[in-house]
Amino acid sequence: MSIQERYNNLSEDLNQKFSGTLKTSFSIRNDFVCEIEKENILKILEHLKAHHGFEFMMDLCAVDYLGRQKRFDVVYHLYAPSTKLRVRIKAQVGEHETIESAHKIWKAANWFEREAYDLFGVVFKNHPNLRKILTHSEFIGHPLRKDYDANHQQRATCVEPAWYEADENYKYDPDKNLVPINIGPSHPATHGTLRIMAELDGETIERANVEIGYLHRCFEKMAETHFYQQIIPYTDRLNYCSAPMNNVGFCKTVEKLLGVEVPPKAQAMRILLNELSRVIDHLVCIGTNAVDLGALTTFWYCFEQRERVYVLFEKLCGARLTVALTRIGGMTYDNPPGWEKECLETVLKIKKFVEELDSLLTENKIFINRMQNVGTISAQDAISYGFTGPCLRASGVNLDLRKAEPYYFYDQLDFDVPIGTSGDSYDRYLVRMEEMRQSLKICEQVLKNMPAGDYTIRDKSIVLPDKKDVWGNIEGLMNHFMLIIKGIRPPAGEIYDCTEAANGELGFYLVSDGGPRPYRLKVRPPCFAIYQAFPKMIEGEYIADAVATLGTLNVVAGELDR
Amino acid sequence: MNIQVKQAEVDQLLNTSVLTTTAEKYIGWGRKHSLWPLPFGTACCGIEFMSVVGPKYDLARFGAEAVRFSPRQSDLLIVAGTITEKMGPVLKLIYDQMLEPKWVLSMGACASSGGFYRAYHVMQGADKIIPVDVYVPGCPPTPEAVIDGILRIQEIIQQGRKRAPTPLK
Numbered sequence: 001m002s003i004q005e006r007y008n009n010l011s012e013d014l015n016q017k018f019s020g021t022l023k024t025s026f027s028i029r030n031d032f033v034c035e036i037e038k039e040n041i042l043k044i045l046e047h048l049k050a051h052h053g054f055e056f057m058m059d060l061c062a063v064d065y066l067g068r069q070k071r072f073d074v075v076y077h078l079y080a081p082s083t084k085l086r087v088r089i090k091a092q093v094g095e096h097e098t099i100e101s102a103h104k105i106w107k108a109a110n111w112f113e114r115e116a117y118d119l120f121g122v123v124f125k126n127h128p129n130l131r132k133i134l135t136h137s138e139f140i141g142h143p144l145r146k147d148y149d150a151n152h153q154q155r156a157t158c159v160e161p162a163w164y165e166a167d168e169n170y171k172y173d174p175d176k177n178l179v180p181i182n183i184g185p186s187h188p189a190t191h192g193t194l195r196i197m198a199e200l201d202g203e204t205i206e207r208a209n210v211e212i213g214y215l216h217r218c219f220e221k222m223a224e225t226h227f228y229q230q231i232i233p234y235t236d237r238l239n240y241c242s243a244p245m246n247n248v249g250f251c252k253t254v255e256k257l258l259g260v261e262v263p264p265k266a267q268a269m270r271i272l273l274n275e276l277s278r279v280i281d282h283l284v285c286i287g288t289n290a291v292d293l294g295a296l297t298t299f300w301y302c303f304e305q306r307e308r309v310y311v312l313f314e315k316l317c318g319a320r321l322t323v324a325l326t327r328i329g330g331m332t333y334d335n336p337p338g339w340e341k342e343c344l345e346t347v348l349k350i351k352k353f354v355e356e357l358d359s360l361l362t363e364n365k366i367f368i369n370r371m372q373n374v375g376t377i378s379a380q381d382a383i384s385y386g387f388t389g390p391c392l393r394a395s396g397v398n399l400d401l402r403k404a405e406p407y408y409f410y411d412q413l414d415f416d417v418p419i420g421t422s423g424d425s426y427d428r429y430l431v432r433m434e435e436m437r438q439s440l441k442i443c444e445q446v447l448k449n450m451p452a453g454d455y456t457i458r459d460k461s462i463v464l465p466d467k468k469d470v471w472g473n474i475e476g477l478m479n480h481f482m483l484i485i486k487g488i489r490p491p492a493g494e495i496y497d498c499t500e501a502a503n504g505e506l507g508f509y510l511v512s513d514g515g516p517r518p519y520r521l522k523v524r525p526p527c528f529a530i531y532q533a534f535p536k537m538i539e540g541e542y543i544a545d546a547v548a549t550l551g552t553l554n555v556v557a558g559e560l561d562r
Numbered sequence: 563m564n565i566q567v568k569q570a571e572v573d574q575l576l577n578t579s580v581l582t583t584t585a586e587k588y589i590g591w592g593r594k595h596s597l598w599p600l601p602f603g604t605a606c607c608g609i610e611f612m613s614v615v616g617p618k619y620d621l622a623r624f625g626a627e628a629v630r631f632s633p634r635q636s637d638l639l640i641v642a643g644t645i646t647e648k649m650g651p652v653l654k655l656i657y658d659q660m661l662e663p664k665w666v667l668s669m670g671a672c673a674s675s676g677g678f679y680r681a682y683h684v685m686q687g688a689d690k691i692i693p694v695d696v697y698v699p700g701c702p703p704t705p706e707a708v709i710d711g712i713l714r715i716q717e718i719i720q721q722g723r724k725r726a727p728t729p730l731k
């Protein structure tokens with residue numbers, strides 16, 4: 001059955017069962033969109049999950065349409081891995097109205113709903129714990145509303161107090177002498193700005209909770225106040241360990257909305273950069289994880305390899321870490337002469353190194369003892385929490401967007417997707433190791449078959465002219481001027497597009513009103529869903545193992561808090 | 563007894579093997595080569611700071627590689643990354659917990675001025691709440707620039723220069 005037929009079936013079924021409540025449903029660019037009355041939201045979500053295999057709630061967000069009678073749209077993005085269908089459910093909610101919480105259907109909904117509450121003030125009824133998540137507790141107002149000024153800061157006066165989620169299963173036992181402990185947000189084991197609060201019974205974690213938002217840099221508000229081209233550098237700083245992947249994800253989304261396809265050379269370069277980034281991202285993850293277990297040497301070794309890739313990036317664009325390598329419509333520059341050869345040499349060197357790393361860690365007794373049967377998560381829970389990427393595959397679920405919904409040339413490349421069995425820390429490590437090997441294999445294939453041709457499309461309303469034209473003739477100068485002043489203007493509409501980033505599905509939900517700036521840009525960060533499960537994963541384990549587990553989840557604060 | 567001869571010997575000894583200085587300078591010289599930085603790495607700059615201490619740029623060459631994550635054990639606070647409003651009180655607390663003498667290096671555009679995040683939840687520079695001695699520009703700064711910043715901190719220490727004033731609340 002083709003995708004279109006499956007959509008038709010779905011839409012027929014929904015129309016039949018929910019004829020009164022379904023306001024509109026249409027399919028646009030492979031997105032199936034339903035607008036429904038908010039009263040029936042739970043019924044339709046449950047139906048979709050139970051009868052159509054929508055096991056994943058990938059994203060939940062709100063959009064503010066200031067001036068409309070019912071001000072907000074609450075938007076759900078669902079994914080069915082068996083049929084590879086994606087649907088977007090939208091429900092309108094007024095400013096002083098509420099909508100039912102979906103946390104009982106998907107565990108992932110918990111944090112996503114808190115985020116919508118924090119940033120928009122949408123109230124979710126029956127949510128177990130509806131409180132701020134990203135902004136600090138003294139923050140007044142809802143910053144992503146259209147009437148909140150992007151440059152209005154509010155100072156926090158105190159460090160956030162510790163707190164725990166209300167849990168009916170939790171019973172306070174006065175005989176147990178519980179010790180409260182706080183890790184982070186500035187702690188060597190949390191790599192960045194994560195904060196863990198826990199109560200210990202001896203060395204065992206009785207209950208735990210996490211606080212996020214310490215790196216909430218307002219990416220989404222910045223996106224609404226900048227031109228499309230200007231957003232690319234901001235995307236670098238989402239998952240800064242693998243910046244090019246975010247560039248590709250964002251540009252691909254805008255290109256899809258514009259309806260353009262980048263030339264083969266640009267596609268190949270994007271695949272190459274993606275895979276190189278995946279390798280260096282996994283290197284940081286494994287390196288820092290090993291540091292937490294006391295193996296500092298591994299970290300130095302891993303960073304040596306990262307430096308090699310930095311050199312390659314530097315030759316492409318002049319920057320090492322935050323590269324902004326892609327443009328809407330293609331790449332920024334052509335590769336400098338000799339770059340591909342050098343890249344191939346580097347790939348071969350890293351390939352050798354991966355085996356070295358393997359011999360250092362994989363069969364190391366201490367390493368195995370610290371990693372095996374620690375921080376286990378079952379496939380079912382992982383799906384419910386919205387895990388994607390290596391963490392999901394370590395639990396034994398075979399879902400990789402490069403295979404499931406291949407984009408660019410991925411369907412023509414020869415690579416395997418490693419799958420774990422038990423979902424523990426050791427499996428996550430093994431999956432990452434194998435992914436690095438596979439990624440390097442892809443790099444080799446791409447480098448040996450680099451397509452010739454242009455590195456970008458040449459549409460005057462999308463891509464800036466070459467510098468020689470800007471300086472050389474009036475037409476180029478005018479073209480440059482117009483594009484900088486007026487910006488790229490995609491048609492009005494909305495789109496969700498995703499790529500397989502180092503941590504999982506990196507999605508962008510873009511709403512355009514036809515202007516040069518996005519009306520709304522929501523990022524679906526893979527870490528956000530993954531980190532949500534962390535407190536449950538470490539409860540009942542040793543405190544030292546919590547650190548080992550955190551390392552294998554590879555939570556990057558820039559992406560988590562945006 | 564020939565005192566004359568002895569005086570000459572003493573002179574020679576003084577000329578070749580004794581160095582006169584002030585106590586402050588002597589201590590400053592010792593301090594500047596044994597900095598213990600606390601990397602307050604919150605974001606992308608933190609990743610670049612890992613490169614600075616990493617094998618290629620090797621901060622150990624400048625005597626500042628013994629990074630300590632406890633404020634009680636360190637004397638150089640390296641603010642590497644964006645400081646959000648939520649993080650502000652934490653940074654202040656950590657700074658206050660550090661013992662004197664202490665110095666602050668702000669690494670990157672974000673820590674220095676908020677960078678390109680002119681946004682509702684980003685503090686427009688760490689110097690809004692703590693004094694900063696050296697600002698290193700860049701987004702992220704190259705490791706060379708960070709090393710240069712640390713050399714400047716060393717100059718401040720050696721010369722016993724006064725530190726930047728604490729910002730008003």
Ligand code: SF4
Pocket residue numbers: 237322605606607608642643644669670671672673677700701702703
């Ligand atoms: S200055 Fe740039 S690289 Fe550094 S933390 Fe800020 S955004 Fe990231």
